[in-house]
Amino acid sequence: xxxxxxxxxxxxxxxxxxxxxxxxxxxxxxxxxxxxxxxxxxxxxxxxxxxxxxxxxxxxxxxxxxxxxxxxxxxxxxxxxxxxxxxxxxxxxxxxxxxxxxxxxxxxxxxxxxxxxxxxxxxxxxxxxxxxxxxxxxxxxxxxxxxxxxxxxxxxxxxxxxxxxxxxxxxxxxxxxxxxxxxxxxxxxxxxxxxxxxxxxxxxxxxxxxxxxxxxxxxxxxxxxxxxxxxxxxxxxxxxxxxxxxxxxxxxxxxxxxxxxxxxxxxxxxxxxxxxxxxxxxxxxxxxxxxxxxxxx
Amino acid sequence: xxxxxxxxxxxxxxxxxxxxxxxxxxxxxxxxxxxxxxxxxxxxxxxxxxxxxxxxxxxxxxxxxxxxxxxxxxxxxxxxxxxxxxxxxxxxxxxxxxxxxxxxxxxxxxxxxxxxxxxxxxxxxxxxxxxxxxxxxxxxxxxxxxxxxxxxxxxxxxxxxxxxxxxxxxxxxxxxxxxxxxxxxxxxxxxxxxxxxxxxxxxxxxxxxxxxxxxxxxxxxxxxxxxxxxxxxxxxxxxxxxxxxxxxxxxxxxxxxxxxxxxxxxxxxxxxxxxxxxxxxxxxxxxxxxxxxxxxxxxxxxxxxxxxxxxxxxxxxxxxxxxxxxxxxxxxxxxxxxxxxxxxxxxxxxxxxxxxxxxxxxxxxxxxxxxxxxxxxxxxxxxxxxxx
Numbered sequence: 269x270x271x272x273x274x275x276x277x278x279x280x281x282x283x284x285x286x287x288x289x290x291x292x293x294x295x296x297x298x299x300x301x302x303x304x305x306x307x308x309x310x311x312x313x314x315x316x317x318x319x320x321x322x323x324x325x326x327x328x329x330x331x332x333x334x335x336x337x338x339x340x341x342x343x344x345x346x347x348x349x350x351x352x353x354x355x356x357x358x359x360x361x362x363x364x365x366x367x368x369x370x371x372x373x374x375x376x377x378x379x380x381x382x383x384x385x386x387x388x389x390x391x392x393x394x395x396x397x398x399x400x401x402x403x404x405x406x407x408x409x410x411x412x413x414x415x416x417x418x419x420x421x422x423x424x425x426x427x428x429x430x431x432x433x434x435x436x437x438x439x440x441x442x443x444x445x446x447x448x449x450x451x452x453x454x455x456x457x458x459x460x461x462x463x464x465x466x467x468x469x470x471x472x473x474x475x476x477x478x479x480x481x482x483x484x485x486x487x488x489x490x491x492x493x494x495x496x497x498x499x500x501x502x503x504x505x506x507x508x509x510x511x512x513x514x515x516x517x518x519x520x521x522x523x524x525x526x527x528x529x530x531x532x533x534x535x536x537x538x539x540x541x542x543x544x545x546x547x548x549x550x551x552x553x554x555x556x557x558x559x560x561x562x563x564x565x
Numbered sequence: 566x567x568x569x570x571x572x573x574x575x576x577x578x579x580x581x582x583x584x585x586x587x588x589x590x591x592x593x594x595x596x597x598x599x600x601x602x603x604x605x606x607x608x609x610x611x612x613x614x615x616x617x618x619x620x621x622x623x624x625x626x627x628x629x630x631x632x633x634x635x636x637x638x639x640x641x642x643x644x645x646x647x648x649x650x651x652x653x654x655x656x657x658x659x660x661x662x663x664x665x666x667x668x669x670x671x672x673x674x675x676x677x678x679x680x681x682x683x684x685x686x687x688x689x690x691x692x693x694x695x696x697x698x699x700x701x702x703x704x705x706x707x708x709x710x711x712x713x714x715x716x717x718x719x720x721x722x723x724x725x726x727x728x729x730x731x732x733x734x735x736x737x738x739x740x741x742x743x744x745x746x747x748x749x750x751x752x753x754x755x756x757x758x759x760x761x762x763x764x765x766x767x768x769x770x771x772x773x774x775x776x777x778x779x780x781x782x783x784x785x786x787x788x789x790x791x792x793x794x795x796x797x798x799x800x801x802x803x804x805x806x807x808x809x810x811x812x813x814x815x816x817x818x819x820x821x822x823x824x825x826x827x828x829x830x831x832x833x834x835x836x837x838x839x840x841x842x843x844x845x846x847x848x849x850x851x852x853x854x855x856x857x858x859x860x861x862x863x864x865x866x867x868x869x870x871x872x873x874x875x876x877x878x879x880x881x882x883x884x885x886x887x888x889x890x891x892x893x894x895x896x897x898x899x900x901x902x903x904x905x906x907x908x909x910x911x912x913x914x915x916x917x918x919x920x921x922x923x924x925x926x927x928x929x930x931x932x933x934x935x936x937x938x939x940x941x942x943x944x945x946x947x948x949x950x951x952x953x
Contacts, residue, residue: 462657463690467704468678468755477703481694 304543311536318529327537337538339513347430347515348499351437356491358438359445360483364475366446367453380450383443392436392504399424399432425508433504441494448490452483485557492553496546516542607669608633608791609654609759614663616649616815623649625815626663633758636785636792638806640799640838646815647795651761654793655684667759678707683752684761687768689744691736697723697747698732704755722750726780742773746780753784760785762794766801778805799839803827811835829942830875841878841906841917848872849943857912859891863938872943881918882935883907883926890933895926909934 286293313324331337366376383391398404406421415421424432456479464474480487505515514522516538523535609631616624623646631637639647652658654665656677664673672680683704691700699706701722702715710718723729726746736744745765752760762781766774782805785792796802802809803823810820811834819831830836833844847856849872852865856874886892893909893916900906905923909916909932918934926932 459686459688459690460692462677463686463692464703464707465677466655466657466682466684467707467751469703469707473707477707478692482692 307536307539307543310533311540313533315529315533318532320530320533327533328541331534331537331541336513336519337516340516340519343428343430343513344499344505344515344517347433347437347505348495351434351441351498352491352495354434355438355441355445355494356487359442359490360449360480360487362442362446363450363453364479366450368471380443380446383439384447386440388436388440388501388504389507391439392508395432395436395439396425396508399435401425426510428510428513430505430509432508436504436508437494437498437501441498444494445487445490448486449483452486453479456482488553488556492549496549499549500542500546606633607631608635608667609793610666611650611654612664612666614650614653614665615661616646616653616658617661622815624653624660627815627817628663629810629817629820631791631793633791634789635807636782636794636805638802638809639793639795639812640797640802640809641812642838643797645812647797647812648763649815650812651684651763651793651795655682655761656680657684680759681757682759682761683755683757684763685745685748685752685765687764689736689741689748689765689768691744691748691751693736695735696732697728697734697736697739700736700747701732701751701754703751708755718754722754725753725784726750741769742777745769745777749777749781749784753788756788757790759791759793762792764795764797766796767798774801781805803839811838827877828940829944831944836875843874843876843878843881843914843916845874845876845914845916846872847874854938854943857891857914859912861891861936861938863941866943868943868945870945872945875942875944876916876936877940878906878917879904879919880937880940881909881916882937883909883918883920884933884935886931886933890935892931892933895928895930895932897928898923898926907932 311327313320313322313327362380366380369376386394396403400406401418401421401423403421406415406418409415409421410418422431424435460478460482461474464478469477500517502515502517502521506518506521509515509518520535520538520542523531523538526532526535607630611627611629614624614627615622625646627650639650641647649658653660656672656675656679660673664671666672667680667682691697692703695703698716698719701719702710705715705718719732720729723732726749728743728746728750731739731743731747736747739747745768749765765781766777769777778801781792781794784790794802794805806823808820809823809826811818811826813834819826819835821829826835827839830839830842833842836842836844845856847854849855849863849866849869851869852863854861854863854872854874883895884890891911893911895907896910896915897908898905898920900923905920907918907920907926909918911934916934920926
């Protein structure tokens with residue numbers, strides 16, 4: 269009886285849902301939040317293993333005053349922004365075209381979801397084989413006599429323009445945006461699209477006045493996710509990026525693996541700055557969608 | 566006498582067989598239906614419209630003319646093709662065959678929105694991201710109307726629908742009735758001459774329905790619009806329409822005024838759609854109707870022969886049994902607001918009859934049946950062919 273009474277008390281206090289969530293919450297708290305707290309404390313100069321115990325912002329100051337940081341930041345922002353912009357515009361366009369052509373659903377569904385299932389690294393290798401200076405296209409052009417040497421083929425990889433990295437991100441992210449937006453567009457189109465049509469709106473007007481604004485929360489959501497990912501992603505810029513400038517994550521990694529242990533707080537300060545940047549983006553997302561939803565629902 | 570009655574029963578059986586063919590012909594050609602409407606200038610003409618969805622026929626070879634300024638109600642059971650017909654007229658769905666004429670112009674190939682026809686949907690379909698004012702002015706904005714005019718027109722329309730000052734609210738802040746009013750105003754902003762209403766009152770509670778019904782009628786008259794109203798509510802159709810078109814399985818069963826539809830239904834299905842009805846097959850001859858071993862004296866009619874009498878339940882009264890009246894046995898009774906309905910076994914038939922006093926009779930009681938033959942409609946062919 270006592271056990272049941274305790275059970276009821278727990279239910280009354282609404283603890284039960286948290287208990288059910290405990291296994292997942294523990295993983296998040298230990299591995300994510302724990303890791304973040306460790307990084308944060310280390311970035312503030314608390315690293316007892318090497319004798320650093322004084323809390324200060326000097327590593328942030330050091331990072332923020334380095335020209336390399338600003339180059340890295342602008343390079344990271346450039347890659348993330350351009351790939352997000354292209355992916356969003358093309359993803360939304362593709363979603364709208366899919367809506368209009370009404371092809372065999374299974375076929376189109378497979379076609380645009382296929383890149384989602386391919387890991388970034390595999391996509392990178394595929395595009396590298398295709399577009400690098402020693403890749404298929406360059407060699408084909410050489411065979412056809414269009415190039416006198418593969419060195420004439422534009423350098424998409426290991427270059428400052430980061431075209432290769434952006435292309436790989438786009439290849440992966442366009443289907444993601446399409447998937448998110450297409451599902452929303454499908455629901456809007458049949459009903460509200462017809463209502464707009466009957467009121468004299470052309471297909472273009474229906475898209476810009478009804479479909480686009482109504483799918484904006486999902487577009488913003490998809491954009492924020494892909495921007496945050498490409499802003500913080502490490503493997504592609506590390507493998508295919510230029511020697512200088514480096515993206516923030518690569519720069520942080522290099523500081524972390526540096527034989528000089530005193531550089532580690534610098535790496536953690538960079539990581540914290542990346543996290544804060546991403547958190548700021550999430551805040552913007554919630555703020556902007558809240559503005560939409562406040563009026564709609 | 567008995568031989569004569571047997572012959573009549575045989576003949577009635579043959580009628581049933583024949584009626585199937587007659588119904589087919591009527592549905593496909595529209596012959597015998599008053600599809601042309603009354604006198605006046607034809608506004609909208611549908612000619613042999615057909616629409617199929619795969620194997621399913623939604624609208625089959627349907628012809629109908631709607632007069633200018635007329636309010637026509639499309640009535641029928643769910644899935645009979647009412648909404649598909651409305652979508653064909655609006656241009657949202659292209660027909661497989663046939664043509665649509667508006668003011669003498671063939672508009673079949675014109676896309677929706679370019680036909681001077683607007684539609685109000687069942688679910689109001691207001692744009693959730695736009696304010697009431699922006700919703701109402703949407704059609705005007707699409708046509709490039711200046712902002713000043715749009716604002717002025719929106720205010721006028723809000724006055725017209727008796728909701729002034731709500732232009733800055735969002736649809737989510739409105740009640741169901743208000744949403745439907747705004748939806749109506751949005752359609753009217755384009756000053757259409759033809760309005761299609763797809764069950765606009767079906768999601769509202771009875772009081773709001775009544776209010777919006779009156780508003781639609783008022784606007785229909787004030788703005789001299791041609792209106793096609795889809796509804797499955799027979800009272801709504803009766804109260805609002807100048808003519809009612811009854812649809813079944815993509816075909817028109819009858820197009821007529823509400824009174825004629827009620828009093829002179831062409832088929833069993835039409836009769837049943839507009840209230841409880843009894844169908845007595847028999848033989849009509851020289852002011853007498855022979856059925857179930859009974860001879861009734863009826864008003865003299867020009868027509869005669871094998872007939873089916875269509876008798877509304879309110880035209881049969883349950884009384885005390887007497888020698889001069891046919892009798893039956895009550896099998897069931899129900900109380901409805903203001904009247905009592907009795908099911909009475911009469912020969913091989915079960916009749917629905919009305920009675921004044923619910924408590925005066927009980928199941929198993931023998932009762933007399935008093936039929937007001939002046940209100941009975943005799944149909945020579947169609948009643949037995951209905952698919953009800």
